[in-house]
Amino acid sequence: MGKKISWLIWGLSASWFIAPAQALDDSLGEAGINANQLHQPPYDLIGRKIAIGQVEIGRPSFFGIDKAISWNYKLxxxxxxxxxxxxxxxTDVDPHAAMVAGVMVSNDKTLKGVAPGARLYASAVGSPLKSGQPEECLSAQHVAxxxxxxxxxxxxSFGESLQRDSRSESILDGNALLTQCIDWSARVHNVLYVIAGNQGSGGIPIPTDHYNGITTAYSTQREGVFTKVDFANLSAAPLG
Structure with missing residues (x-):
């Protein structure tokens, strides 16, 4: 089962490298959230003068700091x-963080993000072996x-498992440190947190039990339209 899931995750990641332009165009086009329409007149909404943030295990590369620049040179x-x-x-440069950042703000002609005119501030929490909810909270506050x-x-687009929570009886009740941190930050910093919705066995449910933000999951296409929540959000292969 472990190998099967590993191959599944690798396959999903590989699909981005094989055809990232098509994947992003599908997601932002009519089959997805249709953000491309809002980029066009008369709306012309591309995120000008707007700042948005990203907190991940790693971070996208930055020209002038990193020698190895992201796969998307317009990011x-x-x-x-x-x-x-x-x-x-x-240090902490990560392809996943770069791809997520690309969806957010890429200005490439064939890989245009949701808000290509926005300013992106990204923080890497670092290896899970050396970090936890306190460091994740610190990163979020700094970006905010x-x-x-x-x-x-x-x-x-990451989270914490219940197994790693420091409480003796961990449940999704809104009281995990990271959950309380982002609920507090949402109110104090007046910022909307968008949290990955991966749950299930081996999932990352903290801080999906927050109150002041949005928990989201990614969907899969049915007859060319994104209409079904993808089973990978459960962090386990489907049974039956």
Whole structure:
């Protein structure tokens, strides 16, 4: 089962490298959230003068800091960090974080993101072996305070398992440190948190039990339209 899931995850990741333009165009086009229409006149909504944030295990690369630049050369974050400090050269650079950032702000002609005109502030929490909910909370607060304290939304495409929670009896009741952290930050920093909805056996449900943000999951296409929540959000292969 472990090998099967590993191959599944590798296959999903590989599909981005094989045809990232098609995948992003499908997601942002009429079959998906149709953000492409909002980029066009008369709306012309591309995120100008707007700041958004990203907190991940790793971070996208940054021209001038990293020697190995992201696969998407039109991806230009405003700033990148390691938790609450400036990022170090070629440290914590992660392809997954780069792909997520690309969906958010890429300005490539064939890989245009949801808000290609927005300023992106990204923080890497670092290896799970050396970090946990306190470091994740610190990273989130730091991103929320950027751009003069005016960051509209922060994306989490990671989370914490109940097994790693420090409480003796861990349940999704809104009381995990990271959950309380983002609920507090949403109110104090006036920012919308968008949290990955992966749950199930081996999932990352914390902080999906938050109150002041949005928990989201990714969907799969049925007859060319994204209408069904993908089973990979359960972090386990389907049975039957």
């Amino acid at each position: 230009l974050p405003a700033q990148v960090f390691y938790r609450d400090t400036p990022a170090k050269t070629d 305070s950027q751009n003069g304290g005016d960051v509209r939304a922060i994306n989490f």
